[in-house]
Amino acid sequence: MYGVRMTGFLSAISAAIVPEAASLDAAAREEARGIMDGAIAARRPALRRQLSFFLFLLRWLPALRFGAPLDRLDAARQDRALRWFQESPVALVRKGFWGVRTIVMMGYYGRPAVGEKIGYAPAKNGNERLRGR
Amino acid sequence: MVDKEFDIVIVGSGAGGGAAAKELSSLCKDGISIALLEWGPKLREEEFTGREVEMAEKLYFDGGGFLTKDRSMTLAFARAYGGSTVVYTGTSLTVPKQAIARWNVPGLDWEDVRRRSEKYLKENSVHLLPDELINDNNRLFQTACGKLGYRVEQFPINVAGCRGSGLCNLGCPNAAKQGTLRVQLPQAEKNGVQVVTNCKVESLETDGGRGGVLSARVAESRDGVASAWAPGEYRVKARVFVVAAGAVNSPALLLRSRLGVALPALGRYLTVHPALILVGQHGRAITNYSGHPKSYYCDHFAESDGFLLETCMYFPFVTAKNLAGFGSEHSRLMSRMDRLQMILVLAIDPALRENRVTIDGEGNPVVDYRLTPGVRRSLIASMRASAKILFASGAERVHVPAAEKFFIESSDAVRVDELVQDAHFKTGKASISSAHLMGGCRMGEGPAESVTDAWGQVHGLPWLYVADASLFPRCAEINPYITIMALADRVAERVKTVGLKTMAAAR
Numbered sequence: 265m266y267g268v269r270m271t272g273f274l275s276a277i278s279a280a281i282v283p284e285a286a287s288l289d290a291a292a293r294e295e296a297r298g299i300m301d302g303a304i305a306a307r308r309p310a311l312r313r314q315l316s317f318f319l320f321l322l323r324w325l326p327a328l329r330f331g332a333p334l335d336r337l338d339a340a341r342q343d344r345a346l347r348w349f350q351e352s353p354v355a356l357v358r359k360g361f362w363g364v365r366t367i368v369m370m371g372y373y374g375r376p377a378v379g380e381k382i383g384y385a386p387a388k389n390g391n392e393r394l395r396g397r
Numbered sequence: 398m399v400d401k402e403f404d405i406v407i408v409g410s411g412a413g414g415g416a417a418a419k420e421l422s423s424l425c426k427d428g429i430s431i432a433l434l435e436w437g438p439k440l441r442e443e444e445f446t447g448r449e450v451e452m453a454e455k456l457y458f459d460g461g462g463f464l465t466k467d468r469s470m471t472l473a474f475a476r477a478y479g480g481s482t483v484v485y486t487g488t489s490l491t492v493p494k495q496a497i498a499r500w501n502v503p504g505l506d507w508e509d510v511r512r513r514s515e516k517y518l519k520e521n522s523v524h525l526l527p528d529e530l531i532n533d534n535n536r537l538f539q540t541a542c543g544k545l546g547y548r549v550e551q552f553p554i555n556v557a558g559c560r561g562s563g564l565c566n567l568g569c570p571n572a573a574k575q576g577t578l579r580v581q582l583p584q585a586e587k588n589g590v591q592v593v594t595n596c597k598v599e600s601l602e603t604d605g606g607r608g609g610v611l612s613a614r615v616a617e618s619r620d621g622v623a624s625a626w627a628p629g630e631y632r633v634k635a636r637v638f639v640v641a642a643g644a645v646n647s648p649a650l651l652l653r654s655r656l657g658v659a660l661p662a663l664g665r666y667l668t669v670h671p672a673l674i675l676v677g678q679h680g681r682a683i684t685n686y687s688g689h690p691k692s693y694y695c696d697h698f699a700e701s702d703g704f705l706l707e708t709c710m711y712f713p714f715v716t717a718k719n720l721a722g723f724g725s726e727h728s729r730l731m732s733r734m735d736r737l738q739m740i741l742v743l744a745i746d747p748a749l750r751e752n753r754v755t756i757d758g759e760g761n762p763v764v765d766y767r768l769t770p771g772v773r774r775s776l777i778a779s780m781r782a783s784a785k786i787l788f789a790s791g792a793e794r795v796h797v798p799a800a801e802k803f804f805i806e807s808s809d810a811v812r813v814d815e816l817v818q819d820a821h822f823k824t825g826k827a828s829i830s831s832a833h834l835m836g837g838c839r840m841g842e843g844p845a846e847s848v849t850d851a852w853g854q855v856h857g858l859p860w861l862y863v864a865d866a867s868l869f870p871r872c873a874e875i876n877p878y879i880t881i882m883a884l885a886d887r888v889a890e891r892v893k894t895v896g897l898k899t900m901a902a903a904r
Contacts, residue, residue, distance in 0.1 A: 281723045299450055306460060308761070343724055350723070350826055358825030359468040366462070366718045373713040373731070374450035383682070383735035384713055386447065388570050390687030391530055391561030 270319055271300045274368055276335040280342040281365050282372040284381070296371035303370055315367075318360035322349065398630045403430045405892065406611065406635040407590075408598050408650065410435040411480020412878045413865030413885040414641030415577025416517065418585035418592075420889035421639075425589030429897070432633070433585070434596040434613055436642070437476030438621030439578075440483075445568040449712040452567035455620050456484055461715075463645070466765045469824040470671065473832040474643055477568075478594050478621070481643065482576025485832070485878060486565045486691040488552040488707075489523040491515070492873050492880040500870045502840045504851030513883035521555035521575040530561060532688035534738050535708045539693045541789035547782070548697040552707075554689060561688040563710060595624040596631075599760070601638060601654040601861070608636040608860040608900050636900035637892055639853075640838075641865040641885065648754040648837035648867055649762035651848075651855075658857035663848050664755055666748040666839050667764065668872035669831035671772060674709065674719040675740045675783045677792030682735040685710050695786075699745060699874060703771065704779035706786070709741040719828040721798040730796055730804075738790055742779035743833070744772045748871040754837045768824070777819050784813045798827035833877055838867035852895075853888035859899045864888040 275297050279286035288296065304312060326334045326345040334345055349361040372378065379385055387393070405421055407414050410433055418433045425431060437456070446452060453461040456475045463472040475481040491514040497507040517523075531539075542549035555575040562570050572579065586592055596615045604610045613631045615624050640647050648664040690710040698704050711719070713734065720727055730737070752766045768776075780797050787795045788810040795805045797813075799822035809816060841847025844856040853868055855861040864885040866877050873880050 282717075283725055283728050302454070303450075303460065306454065311464070346723065351823075355467075355469070355823070355825050358823055360825075362825050362828070363468070365723050369717040369723075370450060370714050373717045376448050378713055382713060382731055383733045384686055385735075386563050386686045388447075388562045389560045390563050391559070393687040394530055394532055394561060394684055 270304060270316060271297050273319055273323060273335060274300055274364070274371070277342065278368050278371065280339065280346055281368045285372050292375065292377070295375050299374045300367050300371040303367055315363060318364065322361070322364060398632055400632050400634070401432070402634040403432045404635060404897065405429065405431045405637045405639065406633055407431070407433040407639045407641060408611075409480060409641035409643060409647070409865060410478055410577060410582055410592065411641065411643060411865065412482050412577060412881040414480065414639070415482065415581035415585070416882040416885035417639050417641060417864045417889045418590050419581035420886055421892060422585040422588035422590045424893065431590045433590055433592045434598055434633070435478055435480070435592065435594045436597045437478065437594065438618060439478035439594045440568065440621045442572060444620060445570040447562065447564040447567055447570050449567060449714050456568055466763050467767070470669070470766060470829045470831060472645065472669070472764060472834060473830060474645060474834055477578075478582065478592065479576045479578025482878065483568050483578055484566050485576070486689075487555040487574050487576070488691055488694075488876045489518055489521065489555050489879050490553070490875045491518070492875060496871070496874040502851050502870055503842055505840065509887070510880065510883045513886040514879045516886065517879055517882040518553070521580055522557045523553045523555045525551050525553055526689055526692060530688060531692050532685060533683035534685035534690070534710050535688070535692035537683070537738055537790035538708045538740065538786060541786045542695050542697075544789050545785060547695050547786070549693055549695045551693055552691055554691070556689070559689060563686045563688060563690050565690060567712070591625060593625045594621065596626065598642070598650055599653065601650065601656065603657050603858070603860070604634055608634060609638045610634045611638065637860050637862065637896045639862045639864050639888060639892065641863070643865055644834035644837045644867040645754055645762045645764060647863055647865055649756050649760070651838065652754070652756045653760040656855070656858060656861070658844070660844055660848050660856065662839060662844070662846050664837050665750050665753045666836040666870065667752045667754060667766060668746050668748050668835045668869065669766060670743040670833040670872055671746060671768060671776065671829050671831055672741055672743045673776060673780065673798050673827060673829060674711065674716070675742065675780060675787060675798070676716070676720065676730060676796045677738040677787030677790060678730055678733070678794050679736045679738060679791060680793050683738065685735065685737060685739070698778065698782060702778045703745045703775035705743045705745070705875070706779060706783055707741045707743065709739050711739065719830070720796055721827045722803045726803040738787060738792060740783040740786060742776065742783055744775040744779065745874050746772050746872055748836055748839070773819060773822065777817060777822060781813050781817045784817060785810070788813070798822070833873070835866045835869035835872050835877055838863040839870040840868050841870055852891035853884065854891065854896070859896065862888050862892060862896065
């Protein structure tokens with residue numbers, strides 16, 4: 265339950281961190297969520313507890329400024345809220361945000377199929393492409 | 398609990414453990430029994446899939462994202478048959494004379510390290526790639542350094558039959574990279590060393606003057622081939638132990654152990670070559686993910702400003718997480734990875750007592766590391782130099798983690814020094830990482846300030862040696878792996894000529 269709530273929230277705000285996440289189909293969204301679940305589950309309990317607490321702050325602190333939790337804000341307000349965390353004068357807050365964005369990016373960019381969307385297509389015989397120049 | 402007994406037990410199969418195993422394996426024909434215990438799996442060839450997240454989870458501790466205590470840096474080190482040699486890029490350099498001079502370890506001279514390094518350069522098929530196999534990402538760096546008057550050298554690399562997959566850091570899918578898994582370990586096994594994978598060593602203790610005894614646990618094989626030992630708990634005795642579990646896990650193992658000697662320097666003086674990535678975006682596709690990713694380095698600023706620059710090319714997720722930002726600008730840069738040129742900057746960091754490995758209540762390693770103001774200055778200077786190289790290469794825009802805005806456009810190239818400032822370099826926003834982990838069981842004269850002597854023997858414990866990068870009293874100032882092998886070679890020699898005899902007499 266703990267992990268499910270975390271990745272549920274992360275999926276809800278993914279597009280604010282990686283805009284292309286908004287256009288993922290259901291299967292790709294599920295795949296991204298599975299990657300995030302796996303990454304969180306593999307971390308030590310203490311780190312998972314810290315992440316859970318930070319996600320709570322990430323969700324509810326924007327309500328003080330914008331009147332609604334992060335996942336219910338429009339795109340522009342989400343972006344402003346997240347940039348506040350990223351640029352915080354408090355290093356611990358910046359680091360917490362770094363962890364969150366890293367997990368979201370792992371979900372999106374860690375999918376093998378992402379390569380064809382972003383011009384990344386390695387091959388075992390990559391040297392053949394150099395010889396073909 | 399299963400009891401086992403050997404003459405020599407080696408812990409870890411990376412550059413140090415693999416080298417030690419092969420050097421000591423010549424004793425097997427004389428009846429000496431040797432086992433090597435490796436935490437990670439031995440992957441089958443077909444398991445090197447090149448899929449980023451999958452391979453990172455299989456090969457690296459914490460999936461490649463092991464965090465320091467203050468969460469400001471990620472450390473990348475592997476657990477597998479072959480250790481971190483499975484995931485490095487194979488750049489092979491001999492440690493500079495001045496670095497050994499700065500180490501200042503009585504009994505350790507550079508000529509000896511150089512001679513042993515040469516042996517491994519040969520054994521590991523180290524050579525320069527021919528020009529036609531240098532991709533644009535690397536060539537542009539070399540040309541730009543030349544234009545700017547920065548000294549640039551080609552990296553010799555340890556490959557045989559490299560096909561240029563560019564997937565080195567996820568394990569070579571072509572069996573070309575000559576890490577210990579391909580060179581030293583197979584030879585050691587052929588000579589009679591028993592290698593046990595999926596085996597985590599929990600602790601060590603003295604065995605009443607007869608050597609030592611360790612406790613270990615073999616886990617079920619989730620990946621790779623089955624371990625030589627069945628899953629379960631083991632108690633393993635030996636006359637001599639050689640610990641080569643890396644700069645994080647070697648000190649952690651010794652800290653968990655009841656050694657009966659005071660070692661106040663254990664875990665301390667960790668150095669890591671803190672690193673950052675800069676990315677330049679070109680207006681056209683360049684060859685970057687095809688071909689060997691790391692062909693050139695620039696040590697022009699090593700003495701003056703304390704940093705090195707290396708070419709590099711990373712995978713989608715690692716690239717994404719290393720950019721300092723998110724949202725539309727981040728996506729814009731990531732949307733055409735075939736147009737990206739990348740540079741890795743590494744700071745030459747000082748060995749400070751307070752940068753250290755400790756253990757938590759469960760015995761897991763905790764790494765406490767802080768950047769000094771001097772290292773921050775080196776990183777700022779390195780980012781400025783790298784941005785200039787990327788613009789001199791023709792990049793249209795450059796992402797610098799310590800710039801106020803996400804992009805510096807080429808129209809502002811002349812303002813790089815003004816735009817890249819310490820005030821914009823925020824830990825927790827910039828992604829700082831390390832794959833060169835050194836120190837923690839450093840060599841030196843006595844136990845007050847070091848853990849081992851110049852031959853890797855732990856002070857006060859004639860049965861216990863260390864043979865990996867944790868021996869380094871200060872950073873190597875270059876990629877450390879050949880130096881690790883040279884030092885492990887020394888340790889193996891000492892075990893053969895002194896260690897075994899001392900322990901035989903003790904019995």
